[in-house]
Amino acid sequence: MPIITDQDIDDLAVGAALLGTGGGGDPYIGKLLAKAAIEEYGPVELLALEDVSDEVAVVACGAMGAPTILIEKIPSGDEIGLSLDAYEDHTGGRAGAIIPFEAGGINSMIPIALAARRRLPVIDADGMGRAFPQLEMETFHVYGVPASPVAIADEQGNRVLIETNDAAKAEWYARGVTIRMGGQSYIVNYGMNGRTAKRVSVPATMSLAIGIGRTLREAAAGHRDPVSALVDFFAGTHYGHAKVIAAGKIVDVVRKEENGWSIGVATVEPFDPSRPTVKIRIQNENLIAEEDGGQVLAIVPDLITVLDLDTAEAITTERLRYGQRVNVLAVRVPPIMRTPEALAVFGPAQFGLKQPYTPLGHGDD
């Protein structure tokens, strides 16, 4: 079983930001927390999904709330352990392995911190394969694992348990509690056994994120074009198909508030003047990239990430600005995220988009 190294965590931060598809929060604070936990409690093993034993009790974990709060109210580090305590007290079982509920953004790091404290392995998989804004947008939920019970804790030691038979309701209650907890909370839920985890999880996403970071680091050291290195890297993974769908300059970013959500549209004017401009619609994450004229280049749940042209570092939606030179990279998600059941939970319609889901590369392979 491989041990997660310090270098892995640096690489993971870079890769998780890319899997964040513009959202998910800056992994910086999470990275420091994961490193601090490993330093204090010892190394963490990354357990391949296929190596998880059928009977082991698996729980998912992560943080909920606004990244803007997290960068100010730094965690005590104890919160996620308290959530797991609450979960175990309530269910009467003991967790034998941790699985991230979200591999994109900061939530890639919280499970490592928890695993270090509890001396448990982290499973190399997750329930989103990227970042999504809501707790029910999980393959765990899609393939029948109940979202409840949900254990939520904060740094004060407050614990809340939610029991409901509806994943969307669990999300709704949890978010209300999160606001009362000061805008940031720590969650353990989606308990399942190892056999189920193997059936319902997006495999190898933690090692994918680490691989993304490593690829970019090595490309920089070897003076290779980082984005083509990334495309090559994805080709060798189960995500498979990745493509630069636009290369150009951000010429416009419009943001507006709709029902409290920050909705935006970023316009990319390609360097090649014969190419049409590309518009990316944003709601926390990048949802859809379309050419002028309506041709869809990529659409959720496929990954759409805006990368700095020179470094291929992922640019979050909050940091998108006029004048940035970018590559827009799209990556097709693995089959488990593309079934009709999955699309009914996190497909285009769930984000209010009228366009149907068409997998990236559809028709050209």
Added chain:
Amino acid sequence: MRIGIDVGGTNTDAALMDGPAVVAACKSPTTADVGSGIVAVLRKLLDMTGVSVSQIQAVMIGTTHFTNAVVERKRLLEVAAVRLGLPATKGLPPMTDWPRDLADTLGRHTFMLRGGHEFDGRKIAPLDEAGLIGVARTIRMRGLRSAAVTSVFSPVTPEMELRAAEILKNEVPDITLSLSHEIGRVGFLERENASIMNASLADLSQKVVSSFRNALRELSIEAPFYISQNDGTLMTPDYVERYPVLTFASGPTNSMRGAATLAGEKEAMVVDIGGTTSDVGMLMQGFPRESAVAVDIGGVRTNFRMPDVLAIGLGGGSLVRDEGARIGPDSVGYEITSRALVFGGDTLTTTDIVVAAGLEDIGDRFRVAHIPAKTIETALDTMHRMVDEAVDRMKTSADPLPVILVGGGNILVSRDLPSASKVIRPENASVANAIGAAIAQVGGEVDRIFSLEGTSREVVLTGAKVEASERAARAGADPASVKIMDIEEVPLAYLPGSATRIRVKAVGDLVIG
């Protein structure tokens, strides 16, 4: 009339301004004591112009002295880093992720106590007053003279930092305090880092400010003096004594604003071409567009808003290769006077190309007579293309804007640039920093998270605008001249409707006399 002074690492520059017009400008070497260099340059300036000291209404000083001290780890005090926020924040103690040598220099005196607030003003925990008295005891025992106090969400609710200051001051009367809500915005670690660095500069700031004061006194200049801060606005000397860290980014800001004044443009691109690199930035309403990313100073992460500047590898000493098709990013740098062909060296540089093209007469032009016309043409094309691309990259729209060229390497650009409406080469560009200091205004800023519970965004937005304007007026701006420069509103992602982050910046003219 006003005098602007720029105390740089090498030279101290001064400019005498009458309104927006430059009357005279000069340079003198920077001295170790700072003060005598200022005296020398001011004497020179007054002698040149015959202006009497009574005609001077204000003196504005820009300096990189404090930045350099942190970068060089010199003249820094040991600091008590006091954090209020437990049980939150315990996961990452103060000075986590600092360069080891700097943390060692500052002594790693860290304290974490209960306290702090939520984004909506609720307390995380009551302030641990007894704990603070214990901290004070340790501070006395260890002989520390400077402390930084950082409380969670103090930019929204500063009361615990203020109460902690009261207690510490009461217990250790001669302690110098750096309170984080006076220094930075939301972003706890970055604000705490800046506060700790600020505290480490407490001694140096007293010394530098008094050397400014003494220099002016020595010349019998009775006009008030101010020091420029990161965003190009002014601080009073007593404020700088307490918050030197707020000068960290003032250099590039002054340079760009000075260039704008010299060119008479408020919306423009500034290209500063040096020996090795060209820095390209954008001015909006006379202020540099600011970068949104975290900035490292001396290896420490901060969230100061620095001007967003793109550096490209093109300067007067850049190497020319492949018959002119490839230029830089390496440069002969300061060795240009021995290594460039026109100076008898053996390296083909951009300066050689400009001389060979007959555009400038520098060094010995016969030494470059052998360069083929095609190489000259290709190299000139490459240089212009590099500048044009960098300008285009930093612009916010496709519309052409004026391009202001400054810096010794500006001779590299001799043609029109497709991205520019016009190319301006202002006079006195070599003292742009001092001019930028001289024209500075006074600002006020609000940047924090507003809870929307029981109120609306219109109400909080209006409140933020009024508060920013009041802050500008309190800092010395003529209230009638205060204008809102910038409003930025970002609803909190993933918590729809609960809170919004608002940043408002107001700027007005300094009241003189």
